[in-house]
Amino acid sequence: MDTEADLFYRQLPKVELHAHLNGSVSFETMETLMKRKPHLNIEHSMTAIRRGQRRSLDECFQVFKVIHQLVDSEEDILMVAKAVIQDFAADGVKYLELRSTPREVTETGLTKQRYIETVLEAIRQCKQEEVDIDVRFLVAVDRRHGPVVAMETVKLAEDFLLSSDGVVVGLDLSGDPTVGHGKDLLSALENAKNCGLKLALHLSEVPSQRDESELLLNLPPDRIGHGTFLHPEVGGSDSLVDKVCKQNIPIEMCLTSNVKGQTVPSYDKHHFQYWYKRGHPCVLCTDDKGVFCTDLSQEYQLAASTFGLTREAVWMLSQQAIGYTFAPEPIKQRLEKKWAELKQQILQKHFGLMQTIADIQQDHKMRTHFDLMQTIADIQQLQIYSWVTKSEAAEPLYLISVLMTVALVWQPNEEFVFSGLRVKAPTRASRGQSCELRQGSTPVCLRELPLMLLPPSLWASQHKRSGAPTATHLSLMKIVEVPPSGPCVTGRDVGRV
Ligand SMILES: CC(C)=CCNc1ncnc2c1ncn2[C@@H]1O[C@H](COP(=O)(O)O)[C@@H](O)[C@H]1O
Numbered sequence: 001m002d003t004e005a006d007l008f009y010r011q012l013p014k015v016e017l018h019a020h021l022n023g024s025v026s027f028e029t030m031e032t033l034m035k036r037k038p039h040l041n042i043e044h045s046m047t048a049i050r051r052g053q054r055r056s057l058d059e060c061f062q063v064f065k066v067i068h069q070l071v072d073s074e075e076d077i078l079m080v081a082k083a084v085i086q087d088f089a090a091d092g093v094k095y096l097e098l099r100s101t102p103r104e105v106t107e108t109g110l111t112k113q114r115y116i117e118t119v120l121e122a123i124r125q126c127k128q129e130e131v132d133i134d135v136r137f138l139v140a141v142d143r144r145h146g147p148v149v150a151m152e153t154v155k156l157a158e159d160f161l162l163s164s165d166g167v168v169v170g171l172d173l174s175g176d177p178t179v180g181h182g183k184d185l186l187s188a189l190e191n192a193k194n195c196g197l198k199l200a201l202h203l204s205e206v207p208s209q210r211d212e213s214e215l216l217l218n219l220p221p222d223r224i225g226h227g228t229f230l231h232p233e234v235g236g237s238d239s240l241v242d243k244v245c246k247q248n249i250p251i252e253m254c255l256t257s258n259v260k261g262q263t264v265p266s267y268d269k270h271h272f273q274y275w276y277k278r279g280h281p282c283v284l285c286t287d288d289k290g291v292f293c294t295d296l297s298q299e300y301q302l303a304a305s306t307f308g309l310t311r312e313a314v315w316m317l318s319q320q321a322i323g324y325t326f327a328p329e330p331i332k333q334r335l336e337k338k339w340a341e342l343k344q345q346i347l348q349k350h351f352g353l354m355q356t357i358a359d360i361q362q363d364h365k366m367r368t369h370f371d372l373m374q375t376i377a378d379i380q381q382l383q384i385y386s387w388v389t390k391s392e393a394a395e396p397l398y399l400i401s402v403l404m405t406v407a408l409v410w411q412p413n414e415e416f417v418f419s420g421l422r423v424k425a426p427t428r429a430s431r432g433q434s435c436e437l438r439q440g441s442t443p444v445c446l447r448e449l450p451l452m453l454l455p456p457s458l459w460a461s462q463h464k465r466s467g468a469p470t471a472t473h474l475s476l477m478k479i480v481e482v483p484p485s486g487p488c489v490t491g492r493d494v495g496r497v
Pocket residue numbers: 020021022023057058060061064065099100101102140142174175176177202205257260261287288
């Protein structure tokens with residue numbers, strides 16, 4: 001069963017900017033392809049790297065060769081592209097930049113031109129069928145195929161940039177990073193840039209690419225794929241980091257892909273941490289969701305749990321990605337609007353949780369309290385702070401109930417940090433019992449606390465008082481210190497002092 005967290009990450013509107021078409025094919029679509037071509041004797045273990053499994057980079061690239069055998073005609077490409085777009089939409093992705101390497105297959109009559117046209121047809125059909133997602137396309141250059149093919153691919157991409165009504169927006173450089181050198185592809189990439197194609201380049205995916213990255217960063221690219229080995233501690237250099245920072249180039253981060261492909265030893269060692277902490281533009285992506293058995297919701301959830309991101313921070317992360325898309329300005333504005341609308345809805349849904357506060361009091365599992373605290377703390381931290389500082393702007397709606405939840409969990413008199421507020425627990429607090437919580441000088445009982453969930457207007461009528469609850473009511477849980485800079489965001493938001 002889905003947990004509340006699963007639901008939140010799925011509902012979170014997301015932007016996917018690094019997804020290779022043939023790496024993104026789901027288990028179900030793969031099944032259909034395998035049935036279509038039983039003579040190939042391809043099994044799922046050959047097309048996907050399951051949970052807990054790791055492969056070498058070379059083994060990962062072998063997987064694509066297998067998938068390419070299954071997807072080798074216009075019919076396959078149409079089916080696969082449509083299914084991939086629908087999968088992303090079902091996962092809450094509202095804007096997708098799909099990338100793929102045009103291929104020709106003599107046996108099926110597939111040409112590179114038709115390859116791209118077919119992907120564009122899939123995008124068109126999804127739009128016509130009102131799939132709730134905006135899809136753009138990046139034409140991919142496979143570095144293994146060398147400079148001549150790269151130049152031809154750029155030409156093709158340029159033609160589609162002009163004729164696809166804004167769907168083709170850029171060029172991707174990908175393929176086995178241990179093969180070839182970027183200097184041989186520089187002219188093709190320069191041509192692409194000059195004709196208005198945006199550049200999303202796989203850069204420093206392996207340690208041996210330092211010189212190549214130095215060179216390609218001079219273009220400069222509009223986004224970086226992976227950038228795993230840019231930092232000097234892992235074989236990159238200060239100069240690389242400086243260039244990326246000075247030019248503020250967003251980095252596409254693919255956690256599961258990097259861990260399963262063993263370029264990063266574990267999730268907690270992922271370079272996302274370094275760049276994110278620096279405040280550098282980062283966007284979470286799936287890379288090859290089919291091959292690595294993941295989806296974008298899972299990647300956000302993983303990043304949040306590994307690096308202690310609050311829900312508010314997660315929201316910001318997904319929203320900021322809008323700015324890193326290659327979409328024209330009006331589309332970006334439309335997406336911003338969508339995010340603003342959905343934020344309202346999703347917040348309300350989470351606030352709705354608090355209406356069941358009585359149920360929570362019945363619940364004996366401490367875990368529930370923690371989950372609830374996390375949810376509320378993430379969403380409400382700004383409001384909590386502004387209430388404490390008596391700002392008119394925020395509704396005090398949930399603070400007391402949150403604190404009550406804390407009261408149920410913490411020991412009497414214990415001090416803890418809650419959303420950056422140093423708080424002292426009440427002398428005695430236990431489920432459903434009258435306790436020594438005080439509202440001003442009047443003792444209150446926990447059962448009364450849900451009343452304080454009310455917005456100021458109702459509070460006034462219920463309590464026959466005017467105005468919103470003030471800081472006095474916080475004496476329920478003594479606030480020892482409010483940081484002047486606002487709530488600090490710590491790992492899980494709630495921690496012991
Ligand atoms: C192997 C591994 C850890 C993969 C993750 N990192 C990647 N690095 C470079 N190129 C990639 C990666 N994943 C997919 N690709 C490229 O995308 C292709 C598959 O998608 P498509 O056929 O272009 O639609 C692969 O053949 C490869 O050229």
